[in-house]
Amino acid sequence: MKKIFKTGKPYIWLSGGTLTISLLMIFGLVTLIMIKGLGIFWPHNITSLVLNDNSTVIGEVAKVEPIPNLKDAYRTKLKIGNRDIYGMDFRWFDNSSVLSRDFPPTALTIERREWGNMYGFLRGMKHDSSIVPLSLTDLKPLLKESKSLYKRIRHIEKKEIGKINHKMEKHRLSLKSLEREPQSDSILRKIGAIKSKVEELETLYTEKVDTLTDLYTSAKGKEVVIQLADRREESLPIFQIIRIYDPNQMGVYAKSCFYVQKFWEFVSAEPREANTEGGVFPAIFGTVIMVLIMSLAVTPLGVITAVFLREYTSDNIFSRIVRISVNNLAGVPSIVFGVFGLGFFIYFIGGGIDKMFFSESLPTPTFGTGGILWASLTLALMTVPVVVVATEEGISSVPKSLKEASYGLGATKFETLWRVTLPQATPGILTGMILAMARAAGEVAPLMITGVVKLAPSLPLDSYSPFIHLERKFMHLGFHIYDVGFQSPNVEAALPMVYTTTLILLLTVLALNLVAIIVRNKLRKKYVSSAL
Numbered sequence: 001m002k003k004i005f006k007t008g009k010p011y012i013w014l015s016g017g018t019l020t021i022s023l024l025m026i027f028g029l030v031t032l033i034m035i036k037g038l039g040i041f042w043p044h045n046i047t048s049l050v051l052n053d054n055s056t057v058i059g060e061v062a063k064v065e066p067i068p069n070l071k072d073a074y075r076t077k078l079k080i081g082n083r084d085i086y087g088m089d090f091r092w093f094d095n096s097s098v099l100s101r102d103f104p105p106t107a108l109t110i111e112r113r114e115w116g117n118m119y120g121f122l123r124g125m126k127h128d129s130s131i132v133p134l135s136l137t138d139l140k141p142l143l144k145e146s147k148s149l150y151k152r153i154r155h156i157e158k159k160e161i162g163k164i165n166h167k168m169e170k171h172r173l174s175l176k177s178l179e180r181e182p183q184s185d186s187i188l189r190k191i192g193a194i195k196s197k198v199e200e201l202e203t204l205y206t207e208k209v210d211t212l213t214d215l216y217t218s219a220k221g222k223e224v225v226i227q228l229a230d231r232r233e234e235s236l237p238i239f240q241i242i243r244i245y246d247p248n249q250m251g252v253y254a255k256s257c258f259y260v261q262k263f264w265e266f267v268s269a270e271p272r273e274a275n276t277e278g279g280v281f282p283a284i285f286g287t288v289i290m291v292l293i294m295s296l297a298v299t300p301l302g303v304i305t306a307v308f309l310r311e312y313t314s315d316n317i318f319s320r321i322v323r324i325s326v327n328n329l330a331g332v333p334s335i336v337f338g339v340f341g342l343g344f345f346i347y348f349i350g351g352g353i354d355k356m357f358f359s360e361s362l363p364t365p366t367f368g369t370g371g372i373l374w375a376s377l378t379l380a381l382m383t384v385p386v387v388v389v390a391t392e393e394g395i396s397s398v399p400k401s402l403k404e405a406s407y408g409l410g411a412t413k414f415e416t417l418w419r420v421t422l423p424q425a426t427p428g429i430l431t432g433m434i435l436a437m438a439r440a441a442g443e444v445a446p447l448m449i450t451g452v453v454k455l456a457p458s459l460p461l462d463s464y465s466p467f468i469h470l471e472r473k474f475m476h477l478g479f480h481i482y483d484v485g486f487q488s489p490n491v492e493a494a495l496p497m498v499y500t501t502t503l504i505l506l507l508t509v510l511a512l513n514l515v516a517i518i519v520r521n522k523l524r525k526k527y528v529s530s531a532l
Contacts, residue, residue, distance in 0.1 A: 033499050037499030037503050040500055041258075041263050043247040043250060043259070044247060046109060048104050051093070059091075061079075064095075065077075075094050078093060081116055081119045090493070107246065107247075109247055110226065112241060115273075123224075123225040126235050142222065178190055266278075274488060275480060276488050276493060280477065280504060285475075289474070290372055290376050293373065294377075294379045294380045294437075298384055306395060329382075329384060337379075338446030341374055341377065350374065353368070354367055372474040378447075383435075394425035398424040403416055441509045442505070444476070451473050453475065477505040481502055
């Protein structure tokens, strides 16, 4: 036995087995997330259940499981929807209480802008006190018209009225700034010109509001009547319908096309219904922008620190203190970095910027409140140790002969560092950046007090000057998962959204890391002589 252990083979097998178990656990977790999350986009058939009390319910079968402590007894979890009517999305039924199951061919799934899905049968269009028969084919042009109307309303609200509000706010701040200056003829003329522009904008604003009122009024005029499973009839404005389809009549190809359409909507649309419906595009955008800003901040800071420790200082008391401090930073809880970012970046630096450059906006803060810039800098400080360690390893792996050759050709220490050492160590620097990006993308605790919000009214990047607004609050996939999973008013219905958003976060981090890995591999090929 001793001879076997001396060969080292048991340790090799132990390491290989541990790695295999770890990989299987990771793949198993990702598979579980995909199974739980991606099924939300598939148009499931609508099941009709007739119970032993002669009542009928319809909906999507969400789960079938055995009843605890009862042999050969099962129960079914049915997503009945119609939350505004029944007060719940799901209902459990003992299979023993079900007399019959059916898949009605005319049953419809109605996806609404509010209150989630509705399941029922199309009776027709409401006209005064009567109901005009209407088929699903006849309804599609009306839905298309309603969708165009909704886009028009959103364009006026976000673009046209948003642009007017932006201009009015700029004029208000300019007017406030001019009123603080000593009054002179030129100042009074400027004040008068600004007030004239504000009056014009107010007139234009009133016109847009009137246009919105007319559009909303026209949207309320058309309603369809839906018959529920209990024979009750409900009127539903067409404007509230996102899409309506009959899953029991759809084939595999139609369902696959529907699945792709829903998935694209999820990654490209804005959230709705307290983030439990719609898409996650603002959260994806905020996560990517935050990681990029963090990378731009942490890489120079980590590289400069590593170069100083490796190339410009000896093993003295000062360098030891710096190394101990860097190593201790790696063990500080992330929430502590968030508190530091709140006090230093937001209140101290941001508050100082507001006093110097945005005094006319006070007491409303501009930079003196949470924003994507301060969140990114906070995460940059948190991930500095990772970049420092990786950069030091990259610098130490540069062959000493290359440095000596550079010195022999007359290059200075800085020239050798800039033209030889750092290019050779770039793959190691990128390795540190990859690790920093992976950690920062999943952090939530420090973001909750430095700028992340449940729903951001606008993105940090838009068409308004200066186009990049680093002071704005933002959405983040990690916080979105926390919010939907633990703060949602309807957690049970939002659970698939938690898994799907988790998968999107994993894919986003993977995409960012793949880009950095590809760049690193190209640099490794370029600097063949590097020991990396």
